[in-house]
Amino acid sequence: MTSLTKKKSYMSEEDNAYTQQLKAFQVLQAFSIEELLGFTNNGGVWNHCPDGDIELLDYLRKFNERIHGAGPPGGPLNFCPGLFGGFEQFHEDSALYSIANLFEAKETKTLCLATHFPCGMAKKHKHTIQEVVHMAYIAHIRFCTDLQKRLNALLVMAGFPHLQLKSDRVFSFFHGAKLISGIVEENTYIFNPYKYAEHFVTS
Ligand SMILES: [Zn+2]
Numbered sequence: 539m540t541s542l543t544k545k546k547s548y549m550s551e552e553d554n555a556y557t558q559q560l561k562a563f564q565v566l567q568a569f570s571i572e573e574l575l576g577f578t579n580n581g582g583v584w585n586h587c588p589d590g591d592i593e594l595l596d597y598l599r600k601f602n603e604r605i606h607g608a609g610p611p612g613g614p615l616n617f618c619p620g621l622f623g624g625f626e627q628f629h630e631d632s633a634l635y636s637i638a639n640l641f642e643a644k645e646t647k648t649l650c651l652a653t654h655f656p657c658g659m660a661k662k663h664k665h666t667i668q669e670v671v672h673m674a675y676i677a678h679i680r681f682c683t684d685l686q687k688r689l690n691a692l693l694v695m696a697g698f699p700h701l702q703l704k705s706d707r708v709f710s711f712f713h714g715a716k717l718i719s720g721i722v723e724e725n726t727y728i729f730n731p732y733k734y735a736e737h738f739v740t741s
Pocket residue numbers: 587588589590591611612654656657658659660
C-alpha cells in the first residue's frame with residue numbers, strides 16, 4: 539500500500555520554536571469546545587485554506603458540525619495584497635462574495651479566518667511560517683476595516699443589512715501540525731491579532 543502520509547509535511551524544529559514563542563506571548567491561545575460553540579452563531583462562516591495539507595475543517599468538526607466553509611486555496615492569505623505571492627484580486631473578490639452569500643444563507647454574523655502551517659499554497663509561494671502568521675494578522679485587521687466595509691456593502695446590496703459584520707465577530711485561528719518522535723501532533727489555536735501586534739509588529 540502506498541503511503542499518502544509520505545506527502546505530508548510538518549513544521550520544522552525552528553517553526554515549532556516560533557509557535558512556542560507565539561504561545562508564550564499569548565498570540566496563539568488554547569480554547570475550549572464551549573468557547574468555540576459560544577462565539578459562533580449558527581456555526582459561523584469559515585474562510586480557510588482547503589489545499590489538503592491539513593484538513594482543518596475535519597478537525598474542527600470534532601467540536602462543531604455546523605461549519606460553513608468559503609474561500610479559495612490559501613484561505614486568509616488571499617486577503618493580503620503585496621504580501622501573498624499568489625494574490626489575485628479576483629480571489630479576494632470572490633471570497634468576499636462567498637462570505638456574504640454564506641452570511642445570508644446561514645443567517646450568521648460570525649466570520650472565522652483560519653490559516654494553517656504547513657500550507658501547500660504558502661509552500662508554493664515560498665512563504666515562511668513567520669510570513670504566514672503575519673498574513674493571518676493582516677487579513678484579520680483588514681476584516682476589521684476596509685474588507686468589513688466591502689462585505690457590509692455587499693450585504694446591503696443583497697438586502698441583508700441586519701447581517702452586517704462587526705469587528706468583534708471576526709475570529710482568527712491557526713492550525714499547526716508537527717511530528718514529534720514519529721507521532722503527529724495537530725493543534726488549533728485561537729490567534730490574537732492584538733497580542734501579535736504588541737509583540738511582533740515593529741512600526
Ligand atoms: Zn494551505
